Amino acid sequence: MPVELRPLEALTLWHRVTLDLVREDGQDLSHDLSARQLAILLTIYLEPPPHTVRGLAGKLGVTKPVITRALDTMGRLDLVARRRDDADRRNVVIQRTVKGALAVERLGDLIVAHGRVLPR
Amino acid sequence: MPVELRPLEALTLWHRVTLDLVREDGQDLSHDLSARQLAILLTIYLEPPPHTVRGLAGKLGVTKPVITRALDTMGRLDLVARRRDDADRRNVVIQRTVKGALAVERLGDLIVAHGRVLPR
């Protein structure tokens, strides 16, 4: 049943990476990062700036307080940083950090490493 | 810089799938499922049974109450089920459910769909 093969491999990849994330815990990343927090983190580091609270809330389909709180948490972990926009001081511009960049990079390496189970 | 290409694509895949998971919310899956809960769910559905609380705790490197609570939550969502082991009534055997199988299957399809961005 070659049709079933691809989804199973995709799930296997997801499974192994997630397991690694959970087990690393003490490390910078994860510590049981929620799906929302991870989505925010990846958006900040993969999509072109600037990123705002409102923009992220819209993109994820969640309310603004969710973003604010996630930024509080990830800011405490030094994964992201906040700065007032001088052009429009109502806005907060979310900035990347060295630690956050390293964490995202490490996640990429992790996926690639486990991706070797996939054919081709 | 062809060296950077693969990790970036892997992260892009992860990003898009995670975004979909967060946005689906109301659906069966996610509702901001934690990394731990997802790891447990995938272990149950991808690795051969039987699965026990102690076994899962060991595999994930977390304490038993963490597993118990995650099973409570996911059981409430009907993603997994618990049953006493008749052979050894101290054990609890974690069982799959139709709803859980569908959710995992849907995740697999989601990854495959977004995986089309990856070359080859």
Next chain:
DNA sequence: CCGAAATAATACGGAACCGAAACGATCCGG
């Protein structure tokens, strides 16, 4: 200028989760 609009943050009550420890139920070797 000044009031409406927009932005992010905060307050609030409720729910979930954490780690550590204690607890009941069950098994099993001697």
Next chain:
DNA sequence: CCGGATCGTTTCGGTTCCGTATTATTTCGG
């Protein structure tokens, strides 16, 4: 048969997060 070991659950105090509603600050059109 019984005492230790094993297993899953529960309890405890504390922390975090949720959604909704509200607040403070800033911008901008008329």
